Amino acid sequence: MLILAAMIDEHVKYIGFDADDTLWVNESNFRLLESRFLRLMKPWVDTETAAKRLFETEMQNMNIYGYGVKPFVLSVIETALNGSDNRIPQADIGKIIQWGKELLRAPMELLDGVENCLDWFQKRDYTLVLATKGDSLDQERKLHASGLADYFHQIHVMSDKQAANYHRLFSNIGIQPQEFFMIGNSVKSDVLPLLNMGAKAAHIPFHTTWAHEELKDHHAYDFPVFESMRDLVDSLENQM
Numbered sequence: 001m002l003i004l005a006a007m008i009d010e011h012v013k014y015i016g017f018d019a020d021d022t023l024w025v026n027e028s029n030f031r032l033l034e035s036r037f038l039r040l041m042k043p044w045v046d047t048e049t050a051a052k053r054l055f056e057t058e059m060q061n062m063n064i065y066g067y068g069v070k071p072f073v074l075s076v077i078e079t080a081l082n083g084s085d086n087r088i089p090q091a092d093i094g095k096i097i098q099w100g101k102e103l104l105r106a107p108m109e110l111l112d113g114v115e116n117c118l119d120w121f122q123k124r125d126y127t128l129v130l131a132t133k134g135d136s137l138d139q140e141r142k143l144h145a146s147g148l149a150d151y152f153h154q155i156h157v158m159s160d161k162q163a164a165n166y167h168r169l170f171s172n173i174g175i176q177p178q179e180f181f182m183i184g185n186s187v188k189s190d191v192l193p194l195l196n197m198g199a200k201a202a203h204i205p206f207h208t209t210w211a212h213e214e215l216k217d218h219h220a221y222d223f224p225v226f227e228s229m230r231d232l233v234d235s236l237e238n239q240m
Contacts, residue, residue, distance in 0.1 A: 007200045007224065008236070011178045015121045017152075018184030019132035019139060021206035024146055025109040030072060033099045037076050040092055044084040054079045066159055068135035073100035104138060108145045111206075113230025117183075118151040120233050130155045131169060131182065133189070161189035163197060183232070191223055202226060 008015075020026035034054065041050040057075045065071030076096050080088050121128060128151050132139055136157045143149050154173060158165040170177060177199035184190020184203070191201040203225045226232040 007202075008181055012181045012200065013127060013179045014129055014173065014175060014181070015126045016129045016131040016180055016182040016184075017118075018182070018186065018190045019130060019142065020134070021185045022111070022183065022190070022204060023114050023148060024111060024142065027206060029103050029106050030069075033072070033076070033103055036099055037080065037096065040088075040095065041080065041083055044087070050079070050083055053083055057082075066135070067133050068138050069100055069103050070135060070138070073097065073103075076100075104141075108142060108147075110146060110148075112228040113233060115148070117229035117233050118148065120236070122151055127153045129153065129169075129173070129180075131158070131161075131166075132156070133158045133161050133165075161186075161193060163193050166193055166197060166199075183229075192221060195221055195223060202232060204228060204232065 017023060034051070037054065038047045038050050041047075045053070054076060057079045058072065061071060061075050061078070065074060073096060077093060080093065080096060118128060130143065130152045134157060139157045140155075143152075143155065149155075156169050156172070158169065166177075170180065177194070177197040180194070180199040182190055182194045182199060182201040184201070185206040187203055191203050194201040201223055203223055204227070205225065224232075224235075226235065
């Protein structure tokens with residue numbers, strides 16, 4: 001494995017952080033809504049089929065709706081209507097909408113060592129960038145509620161996290177990829193696109209991963225992996 005201190009060399013001036021499931025808990029809340037939906041669908045379809053249809057609907061709608069709570073709720077409603085042949089009661093559709101509102105208002109739960117990590121980089125004069133994807137209004141709300149906004153010099157909410165999106169981010173900031181180090185929970189979105197561009201990245205897995213973000217075949221790449229932000233800072237302290 002690459003030594004982290006060697007990766008954050010003199011060329012790195014900007015530290016990028018993913019938001020959901022990197023700074024705070026997110027996916028667990030989505031899975032709670034999904035479990036409620038699967039129970040709701042039992043009169044019409046078995047749990048495995050309902051889960052499969054929901055994921056397929058999410059994938060079909062992604063290019064239309066993008067990422068976030070509102071796109072997820074719309075896909076849940078669509079799956080409920082299709083899975084029940086439009087027989088699901090109006091009151092149950094109302095339940096789904098209410099669950100979505102609860103998800104949007106869910107309390108923020110910061111992950112282990114997040115503030116300590118942000119403070120560590122800030123005190124060493126790195127420019128901290130929030131680089132996330134999803135619904136701008138929802139991400140701005142979560143950032144404000146988290147109490148972390150003051151750590152970030154720049155906030156970028158992207159429609160997706162592919163090479164073109166990162167190229168646009170670097171262009172907007174006015175930097176080269178070699179100046180950027182990314183920290184995130186998704187190998188697919190937060191690590192590999194950056195490495196392929198010549199930037200650097202570290203992976204901090206979250207215990208729950210959305211199927212769309214799962215990526216098993218990445219053994220050709222070498223990047224540091226940490227249990228938490230606290231673990232990342234401890235590694236830097238020990239190496240530098």
